[in-house]
Amino acid sequence: MPRLAYLGPEGTFTEEALRLLDPTADRLPCANVSAALNAARSGDADGAVVPLENSIEGAITTTLDEFAWGEPLVINAELLLPVQFSLLARPGTEIPHIKRVYTHPAAITQCRAFVARELPDAVVVSAPSTAAAAQEVALPGSPYDAAIAARIAGEHYGLVELASGIGDRSDTVTRFVKVARPGPLPPATGSDRTTLVVFLADDHPGALLEMLTEFSVRGVNLTRIESRPTGDGIGRYFFHFDFEGHIADARVGDAIAGLHRICGEVRFLGSYPRADGLVPQIKRGTSDSDFAEAAEWLAKVRAGEI
């Protein structure tokens, strides 16, 4: 049975995602995303499950940066989890008395309208995770009056639910990924996604356009692009890409090789089945057989046969 590290403690959305991704895995709760990924890197765990992006908040930047800088890890699965938040408190607490709320920063963004409307005077403080917030609020001497977390976290830590479905939108989704140390890749399924981190060789006009061209001319559809600071000064950025297809697909492999030729460093973060099952539209001239036929034709031309 694999042992998977995750953002804990028990009752986080990440735990729910892990249970759905691998129901039989042993679970190793960790204090934060970095600790979960380090457990996978060191071998304390066989892999880890971490949040990557949210339909309201956007990218989880800690995860993006860990993937770019730490010892390499590779994504082998993803999951889209609808997230619903509840306001949880110790028994006897009433909403008008809530002055300090504790929750994960991603939940703060997603419940902004509810907090502004129902808790206008409350201070909202960042917690390492939604379940860590619920666990803390359950302590008798806690400085916090309420937590925003999943209902299940309230049940787990003995809190009462004062309000449910308090997210600004009812259709919020968080995308989670399962990662492991580099090894054999999941086979191509026809409905796959690939993730890369790319560092520029040097800063020059058109550098971003040149990268995008590698995808565009091969008909590779991007599903996420993010720039993140390298830390080397204002204006210094690296890039995170998600796109349709598997590195085993000719158009995808060719685009990645093209980036490798023109960029400073390309870090491959995995090709894995898409959670939404969508099958990409293959643009004319970019299928595997189109690439094979063109390579055959070129070989003949070079051999003087055409």
Ligand SMILES: O=C(O)C(=O)C[C@]1(C(=O)O)C=C[C@@H](O)C=C1
């Ligand atoms: O705190 C949790 O429960 C998490 O699993 C983390 C996390 C996130 O990082 O986005 C996951 C889903 C929700 O969007 C809020 C928080």
